[in-house]
Amino acid sequence: MAQWAAHIKRLTRHNVATLRSSPWAELSGSLGDLGTLLPLMVALALQDSIQLGSTLVFSGIFNILTGLLFGIPLPVQPMKAIASAAISAREDPSMDVVIAAGQYVGAAVLVLSVTGLLQWIVRVVPLPVVKGIQLGAGLSLVIGAGSSLLKPLRWVDPALDNRVWALAAFIVLVMSQRLPRFPYALCFFVMSILFAAVSIGTKDNARAPGLQFWHPRLVMPEWVNGHDSPALWMAIGQLPLTTLNSIIAVSQLSSDLLPDLPAPSVTSMGLSVAFMNLTGTWFGSMPMCHGAGGLAAQYRFGARSGASVVMLGFFKLVSGLFFGETLVDLLRYYPKSLLGIMVFASGLELAKVGNSLNNGAPDLWQAAAGLRNRRQRELTDEERMERWTVMLTTAGGILAFRNDALGFLAGLLCHGAYELDRYLRERHTKQTRPATERDRLLQ
Known part of the structure; x- marks a missing residue:
């Protein structure tokens, strides 16, 4: 307990020190x-x-x-597979x-965590x-920003949300x-809110935000509906994404x-x-997880500590x-032109981590013999190409099928094929070496 308290104290000092040294970068990063x-x-x-209202509160x-x-800019995101299934359903679930x-999903991840299966x-x-x-x-994320947010835009119409912006x-x-301290996300967030407010003023059927206190209301989940369980099928589609992208x-x-x-x-x-998913959902809160894309986004726009997400949490x-459901129209008119560029930048930041695959990746570091410092294992050209191919196969599977689980399986199969080929070659070498040595002795 004392060790845990000391750990939290160290993280708090880091959060405070980072916030004092670069407050605008932390605030900007929180919006990434x-x-x-x-x-x-x-x-x-x-x-x-x-x-x-419940989603914002929780x-x-x-x-x-x-x-x-955790002391890092760890995001709290929607569960994308569940959200996508709900939005694209023929009838609104x-x-x-x-x-x-x-x-x-929360129950499944809990079992994986307490049993140690995640570590395995x-x-x-x-x-x-x-x-x-x-x-x-x-x-x-890059493709989504272009196809869903930016491509449908026109050049000059509407005036506050177009390709020019x-x-x-x-x-x-x-x-x-x-300019790492330039508060890009903060500046464009303020601009976007102003644009959305002006857009609401020009729409007859739009409602401006107003004071509305949050009243928590218990919502009973529908785990099973007769002989079918649409919630279970949504969860099955989400679980691989949560395990691979939101945790590992x-x-x-x-x-x-x-x-x-x-x-x-x-x-x-x-x-x-x-x-998160076994608490807030009882009050109608959106299913949530963490995500590598969100962490990369908040890092890209300046966040370097947990102070950034603490500020976002208070907001x-x-x-x-105090506002709850009255914010729906304001957020609906948030300009897609500015939002799309932020998503584009976030996707690039996440994709860039692949650059360290063959130079600096954790599995390449070894403890130097007799020394406390570490050295990086040297790779042959063949090993570099193999690792690069496995990474691209995984990414290609995700993009081709729009499914993290299928991309994951494609990458595993590619890696397994290389390992099998290596094993067969080593076995063949061991079998042929004794015969070669015997022939040499007979000569």
């Missing part, structure tokens, strides 16, 4: 994951599949807790079904496959790449981006995801407690 959060949250709220609480307990799906998965999954998951997720946001993004990839990415901070273990990540909590 809006590209994932806003579209799915608003879409689900509009079809009454979640309660917006995601705010979870942001604060993760910032304090009820809130009971959506929250039941989140509880199914980490030990057996090759690092090139994990890097491929990160690369595939990053490129998926997207081009301007992209130019500023490129020019500020070497997040833990690995934290080590890559923030090597000076202790990376959260996969067990702690699993328990965090389980806690969400206050918004949910």
Whole structure:
């Protein structure tokens, strides 16, 4: 207990020191994951599949807790597979079904965490496959930003959400790449809120935000509906994504981006995801998880500590407690032009971690003999190409099938094929060597 308290104290000192040294960067970084959060949250709220007030309140609480307990800009995101299934369904699924799906995933992840199966998965999954998951997720964000947010835009109409604004946001993004303290996300978030407020004023059927206190209401989940269970099928589609991208990839990415901070273990990540989905969903909150894309996004826009998500958590909590459902229209008119560029930048930041696959990856470091320092294992050209191919196969599977689980299996099969080929060659060498030596002696 004392050791845990000392750990929290060290993280708190880091959070405070980082916030004091670069407050604007931390604040800007806290907004980096809006590209994932806003579209799915608003879409689900509009079809009454979640309660917006409860989602803001509980995601705010979870942001604060993760910032304090982990000390890194760990995001709290929607469960994308569940949200996508709910949004694309022929009939809008009820809130009971959506929250039941989140509880199914939370229960499954809890079992994986307490039994140690998550640790086993980490030990057996090759690092090139994990890097491929990160690369595939990053490129998926880039493609999604272009196809869903930016491509449908027109050049000049409407005046506050068009391709001209997207081009301007992209130019500023490129020019500020070497200015890590420039609060890009904060500036464009404030601009976007102003644009959304002006858009509401021009719409007759839009409602401006107003004071509305949050009243928690218990929602009973619908785990089974007669002979069918749509919630279970949603959960089955979400579980591989949560395990691979929200737990394993997040833990690995934290080590890559923030090597000076202790990376959260996969067990702690699993328990965090389980806690979020076995608590807030009872009040209509959106099913939530963490995500490698969100961590990369918040890092890209300046966040370097848990202070960033603590600030975001307080903002969400206050918004949910005092405004709640009245924020739906404001968020619905959030300009897609500016949001799309933020998602594009976040995807690139996540995809860039694949660059360390053959130089600096954790599985290449070894303890030097008799020394405390470490040295990196040298790879042959053949090994480099094999690792690169496994990573690209994983990422390609994710992009081709739009499914993390299929990409994961493709990467594992590719890795397994290389290992089998290596084993057969070594066996053949061992079998032919004695005969060669015997022939030499007879001569």
